[in-house]
Amino acid sequence: MGATVIDGKKFAAGVREQVAAHVTKLKSENGITPGLAVVLVGEDPASQVYVRSKGKQTVEVGMNSYEHRLDADTSEADLLALIAKLNNDPDVHGILVQLPLPAHLDSDLVINSIDPAKDVDGFHISNVGLLGTGQKSMVPCTPLGCLMMLREHHGSLSGLSAVVVGRSNIVGKPMAQLLLGDSCTVTIAHSRTKDLPEVVRQADIVVAAVGRPEMVTGDWIKPGATVIDVGINRIEGAEGKARLVGDCHYESCAAVAGAITPVPGGVGPMTIACLLANTLTACCRANDLAEPEGLTA
Ligand code: NDP
Helix, strand or coil: CCCEECCCCHHHHHHHHHHHHHHHHHHHHHHCCEEEEEEEECCCCCHHHHHHHHHHHHHCCEEEEEEEEECCCHEEEEEEEHHHHCCCCCCCCCCEECCCCCCCCCHHHHCCCCCHHHHHCCCCHHHHHHHHCCCCCCCHHHHHHHHHHHHHHHHCCCCEEEEECCCCCCCCHHHHHHHHCCEEEEEEEEECCCCCCHHHHCCCCCEECCCCCCCEEEEHCCCCEEEEEECCCCEEEEEHCCCCCCCHHHCCCCHEEEEEECCCCCCHHHHHHHHHHHHHHHHHHHHHCCCCCCCCC
C-alpha cells in the first residue's frame, strides 16, 4: 500500500484561514491589526520572489504588510537604524530580515538587533535559547510547519524515534528541539554521520533538511515511517526543463513510508503560513491577549 500524502498546500491554506479568522476578531474586538515588516537588502532574485509572496499573503489574511527594500550597498549602521525604528514601532508586531544578506553585512549582528518579541523568524539568539530550554519563544517557521503536520498526522509524537538529517541553525537544530519538546527520541544526523542509511532506518519519523537532491532513498526508510522532506532543489528535468525535487527520492520513499510530504506542495507552503501564524502570536503577546490555539509550538 502506498504512503499517505501529507498535503502541505491544503494544510497551509487551513493555517492561513485560522490566522485570518483570528485577525478579523482582533480587529473587531480589540481594534488591533497585526503588522509584519519585511526588510530586503539587495536584489537577489529568489529573495525578491519570497518577499513578494510574504507581502501578498500577509495582506490576504488581513494584516498590515510593511516592505523595506534597501540598496545592496546599504551600510550596517543604516540597516541597524531601520531595525531600531521597527523595534520601537507599535504597529509592527513582526520583523523579518530576508536572508542571505550581502557579504559586507554581519547577519548574526543584524538578526540579534531585532527585538526578540518581534523576531518572527525565531533566529534571535534569545529565541534559540528559549526554545532549547523548553520555554515560550518565537519558533523558526519551517520546523514549526513540519511539527504542525506531524502532530496532525500522528496525534501524539511521544516516544517515537525521530531522525533529523541536517544540523543547520534554521532547520535541523530547531526541528530536533521541537521533536524533543514533543517527547520524541531524537537523533541529529549530518555530513559526518557514519552509515547514514542505517541511522535513518531506525526512525519512525524522518526529517530531511540537507539540500542534496533525492539523497534519501526508499531502502533507507523503515516501513510505515513518516517522511518529512524539507529540501528544495532545482534540477534539470526532461528536455532541459528545470524541476523541483526534495532531499528524498519521492517514488521509492513513498513506496515504503506510511506518510510523506511531496516536493513541491509539502513543507514549502507551510513556511509562509507559519510566518503569518508567528506574526499573529507576536501581536497577541504584545497586547497581553490570548494566543491562537494550535498555531504555536
Ligand atoms: P544547510 O546547507 O544550512 O545545511 C545542510 C545540512 O545538511 C548540514 O547540516 C550538512 O551537514 C547536512 N548534509 C550535507 N550533506 C550531507 C550528506 N551527504 N549527508 C548527511 N548530511 C549532509 O541547509 P538548510 O538547513 O538551510 O536547508 C536544507 C534544505 O532545506 C535545502 O534544500 C533548503 O533549500 C531547504 N529549505 C527549505 C525550506 C522550506 O521552506 N521548505 C526552508 C529552508 C530550507 P554538515 O553540518 O555536517 O555540513
